[in-house]
Amino acid sequence: MFNSLWLQTAYTRDTYPQLEEDVSCDVCIIGGGLSGIANAYFLAKEGKDVILLEKDSILSGATGNSTGKLTVQHDVVYTDLIKQLGLENAKIYYEANQEAVLFGRSIAEWDELxxxxxxxxxxxxxxxxxxxxxxxxxxxxxxxxxxxxxxxxxxxxxxxxxxxxxxxIHPVRFGQHLAKLAQKAGARIYEKSDVELMDLKKRLLYTASSNEIQFNELILCTHYPIEALRGLQIMKxxxxxxxxxxxxxxxxxxxxxxxxxxxxxxxxxxxxxxxxxxxxxxxxxxxxxxxxxxxxxxxxxxxxxxxxxxxxxxxxxxxxDPSTPDLVPYAGAISPSMPYVYMNTGFRKWGLSNSIASARIISDKILGRPNKAEALYAPDRTGFSSFLLQALRNTGLVLKEFTGGHITRTDSPICTHMGCRTRWNEGDQTWDCPCHGSRFRKDGSVLEGPATKPLDLS
CATH class of the missing domain: 3.30.9.10 (D-Amino Acid Oxidase, subunit A, domain 2)
Known part of the structure; x- marks a missing residue:
């Protein structure tokens, strides 16, 4: 029973090659969910040389396991947005997601929407x-x-x-269609191409198979950002x-x-x-x-x-799905010191419209275009002191799980992200990390990050 309806009823899967050589590009995107594919489409369509890297198969993560609702009605949210961020920002959030819904309608085939x-x-x-x-x-x-x-x-x-x-929408069929449009526009999509090492100062990535990617700008669409520690997003x-x-x-x-x-x-x-x-x-x-x-x-x-x-x-x-402290996803530069590295996460279970909205924000920034939602979605908007209580709560959880897990779950494998003990998920047959959400298949291979290396099950 444990299969996604969307993944089981997808179009015949197009296979994309594994990266097997050193390459360079204007923009490298890590993550082949809807947000990564939408970024690839928007940028390739405007002439950018784009490479998208997916460690497994595109659309097999959060997108392929969603509810398939492409809507601006994100539960009861607008009351809280007005209270927390003001009426103007609530309007901007609505308009950004409404634009995403309209974009989806404009490109979808009849059996996708x-x-x-x-x-x-x-x-x-x-x-x-x-x-x-x-x-x-x-x-x-x-x-x-x-x-x-x-x-x-x-x-x-x-x-x-x-x-x-x-x-x-049928999120996988819709995403498959968008991936074809991105490829047609010139984007290079690679599957089974896991990024293991980064040298952000030199703008270099290295895959598990030791291939090198030189980029000018990098977009992390990995659900939980690999480099989240840099901007303290891992605390938020x-x-x-x-x-x-x-x-x-x-x-x-x-x-x-x-x-x-x-x-x-x-x-x-x-x-x-x-x-x-x-x-x-x-x-x-x-x-x-x-x-x-x-x-x-x-x-x-x-x-x-x-x-x-x-x-x-x-x-x-x-x-x-990760959630930010203020209901709005992160879409923008991960740190003022590295304005060429972007992150895209925190969709709060509303990733279909927000993936597209966030991709539009990031692609507009790279293309030098104004986007009125840029400041609202900016990752650095949530200063650490503003959400100290939540940060401390998250930190406390990590410390509790790190120490407690090593005492009470001594037989559980250690997460390769930051060393917490994982917990076996009987329903999904996965090893799940309670500290930062990494997930591993039964054989120890990475299912979801921020971890990038497999478990040691020996």
Missing amino acids: RLADSILFSQTKYGTERLEDEMKAYKEIGINGELGWNTELPLKVEKTLTIRDETQ LIVSRSYIVSALANMPLTGQYISVDDPKRSIRTAFIDGKTHFLLSGEGHQAGMEKETQIHYEKLTTELKNIYQLDSVQYGWSAQ
């Missing part, structure tokens, strides 16, 4: 109050939202907040994990839903090759902190059967 209403729903008085506050934020920003009461779900719902005609990103199960269904939903009350649930259907698939996701927790993760799949599977009367569960998968 469908329109669907995006709907938040409440089941408690407190949840309803949150929706009413969010509607006020919508009005201030200029978002066309509707408060209502009815849904097509077999649930007791107090109130809904709807944005009409939003978008849901919290990595969380959530779970998805999918079953065949008879009737497609017209909306895609998120509950604002606990337990959090995301609900949608996907129509793929003549079949309707019902997707139910939720059961989140901080990455690497649980061993018996199969219970989360079991809870969702039970809900599919008892609430939605669906027994034919075909797929189950999980995804993890």
Whole structure:
């Protein structure tokens, strides 16, 4: 069961070569998810010599394990954005993501994208109050939202907040299509090309097979930045994990839903090759902190059967995503001392629209174009002192897990990133690091960074 619906129903996979020679380029991109591919497309289209390096296969990470919602409705977020960052920044966030949604619509093929209403729903008085506050934020920003009461779900719902005609995509097919467009524009894409060493001052990268890449500018689209320590982003990103199960269904939903009350649930259907698939996701927790993760799949599977009367569960998968302290991703130069090294992360589970929005910000910067979202998404905006409490909380977790793990999990392999003991994830059959979110396959090979070297399982 533990396979992503999107990866299993992708187009026939195009294979990209492994890098087997020394190369040079204007821009090197590390990471073959949607953010990396979008950066490659935007820059290659404007004449930049672009190389994209993916350590496994493109789109097999966060993009291929997402919910497939390309929308500006990112849960209840605009109320908090106005409170924390002001009305103007909340507008900029909305407009950047709306532009991303429109871009997706402009290039997608018919079997990659469908329109669907995006709907938040409440089941408690407190949840309803949150929706009413969010509607006020919508009005201030200029978002066309509707408060209502009815849904097509077999649930007791107090109130809904709807944005009409939003978008849901097949994220892997969409990403495969975009990769072809990037390649057609001149981007060179390499798979099975793992970057192991960096000399950022000399602007050099070295792959595991000892090939050298000379670059003028570098974009890290590795989910959790390899060089995060330089800008202290490693102290500011919290990595969380959530779970998805999918079953065949008879009737497609017209909306895609998120509950604002606990337990959090995301609900949608996907129509793929003549079949309707019902997707139910939720059961989140901080990455690497649980061993018996199969219970989360079991809870969702039970809900599919008892609430939605669906027994034919075909797929189950999980995804993890870093979050920044202020709800907005990082997209920009990683450090003022190295303005030619960019990072792209912190999507808070809303990486489809934010990947495209962030890629536009970074590519505009490289191309010398103004982008009004640049300051809002800048990695250095969150000064360390401003979020000292969260930084200390993260640091405390790392110290606790580093020392405690070496005492209580002596048989668990040591993460090759910063030496924490990993924890076995029974549900996904992976070794997960609770310190910074690195994940390793059963055989010890790296599944997700920031680690770049395999576990020693001997």
